[in-house]
Amino acid sequence: MKMSNESHQVSRKIIHVDMDAFYASVEQHDNPSLRGKPIAVGGSSKRGVVAAASYEARKYGVRSAMPSVTAARLCPQLIFVKHRFDRYKEVSNQIREIFHDYTDLVEPLSLDEAYLDVTANKFNFPSATIIAYEIRRRIYETTGLTASAGISINKFIAKVASDINKPNGQKTITPDQVVSFLEKLEIRKFYGIGKVTADKMYQHGIFTGADLKSKSLEYLAEHFGKSGRHYFNIVRGIHNSPVQPHRIRKSLGAERTFAENISSELFMKERLQQIAGEIEKRIEKSDVAGKTVTLKIKYSDFKTQTRSITLPYYIRDKETILRTAIELLEQDRFRESVRLLGITLSNLNNDQSEQDEHEIEEVQLDFKF
Template sequence: MEKVRKIIHVDMDAFYASVEQMDNPDLRGKPVAVGGNRERGVVAAASYEARFYGVRSAMSGKLAALKCPKLVFVKPRFDRYKELSNQIREIFYDYTDLVEPLSLDEAFLDVTENKVNNPSATLIAQEIRGRIREEVGLNASAGISYNKFLAKTASDINKPNGQAVILPKEAEAFLEKLPIEKFFGIGKVTAEKMKSIGIHNGHDLKQFSIQYLTKKFGKSGLHFFNIVRGIHLSEVQPNRIRKSLSAENTFEKDLSDRVSFEAALLEIFEELKRRINRTGIKGRTVTLKIKYSDFTIQTRSKTFEQYPEEQKIWETVMDLLQQDALALPVRLFGIGLSNLNVEIEQEHFGEQLWIDFDGEL
């Protein structure tokens, strides 16, 4: 039986712009550009409403404004994007420690063997996307396949807010039809060079030998020869130091009274205890996270000299809750631990894991 990895590529949809629209309801449904302005600067990200008019990242602000006269420019808030990116990655780590972030808004996950003992990478991807939507408030797309290149390619197929799988038996036929500019790792300049010698899709690329591609494109020639045949041996390279352990929940209806606050926090605390018991992690800093109905976020923390036991953590959460009156109804509560007793380094992850492949991902 063939052995194969199960790889997920998760890609947030218009991440920076979507964060701005989430945090500022006045921007929802409007074309938004993060970065730049009407006279100068460069667009760092564009909402899907702006992309409809042809606005793209790396475009000058002046050109973007010409393409979309009603475009709203906002200043980037990288601290906020990093905060949410870290929150999203913590969700990934609930499923696997083999996580390779590519940027703040995308990552590879190897779920060949995983913490939830689910043999279906497709179902895991659906669950992860659902949790990101519920716990963070943003949409993500995902691609699933047996290597990183194909997973990355698949994540673009049903964007936004969708996912796609490329099975081993489907890979070569899929790649033969794929436009050359859609191949991950083939940029605009390389794509134009390929088109100039008659390579417009995967089928065209497949007609050229390793020797020719290497002569024409250097070391990348071997890579191009392999990927069009569905061969990509690069493993997911985790590089993670866990800095916090947390659990949180977004509520269907905003909470507004003390009884519902405590009931919700108790449920979250029970989940945090399960994670503590599973990982053996302890933390000296206890943090209560509050997201209000207007999407503003507040955190309250207390740090101890020694690692508090579970009962002390709960008492601290209650103290932090009572520290000040809550300004508005609550959309989300979270409880976190930081200043941890362990740091999980890359060398602890071990070698690549493999399982028998049953024909599904």
């Protein structure tokens, strides 16, 4: 594999704003009796899952997506609070209004985080660091909630930086700091590198950014496939993805956790029919179609299995999605007892993920951060 000698210089100032324990913080703000206490947003039943945990709860190891029974065992004094998504959306809209006071280039990732491109901002501020500080100050004055921020030359580094001084802090990685910052960074802290990939990298002697940088493009492509070029680029501060105010959806999915484990394949197919119906509604709303159907199975012991089929044509109807998912279900399973099923439709007909994302660019910025 040959890397192009051509480079494309892009000068950007990117801020990643991430609210601190957003759902839990909203609940503590609205109910002062919960302040300073370990709380979890989510169901307390044996089948419940933690949607968010306050920082007081996180000290005990409670995390989002954790089964509620596990969270309660880690923190016996944990207070469970029912989620109020309408309220979270209301607060999120207030925060986004603040973002848009500074730039129209806002890319929301969820209700509680977003990228902002402030290279050419509405106030003509020369410093992205000052803009981030002002945004965080205004969020607190408006909502009573704290936010953290990362500021750097691209989305990838800004995202990583926003975690460094959490909660209620910010971190700027200036152009001349990028290389040394990434070289010292633990590989598991690289955004987008999950536990499975990190473990694989450890097997190849890659523990830090410096270790990753020492591997050739050919080596990374051989051992990590299409992602190899991406890893080669990001460790050099190269990430050419622009802030997209209207993000391109790459997948549609739905899943269900059952009140009781199910072992009957007939019952599983009935649940898949309901899930496929939900996906069809989302497809109609988004006006897309896809080629790849992925089935997710979570067993009673919390082990997860996924399997996919890519069809030669685009599909969008419930019947075809369901039929494909059932074909995947009928393959060998790890266990008989299942607690969750999910279906995802990807490889959509609006997918432009190949564009620009992996281009090589030079990082040379001379304006203030």
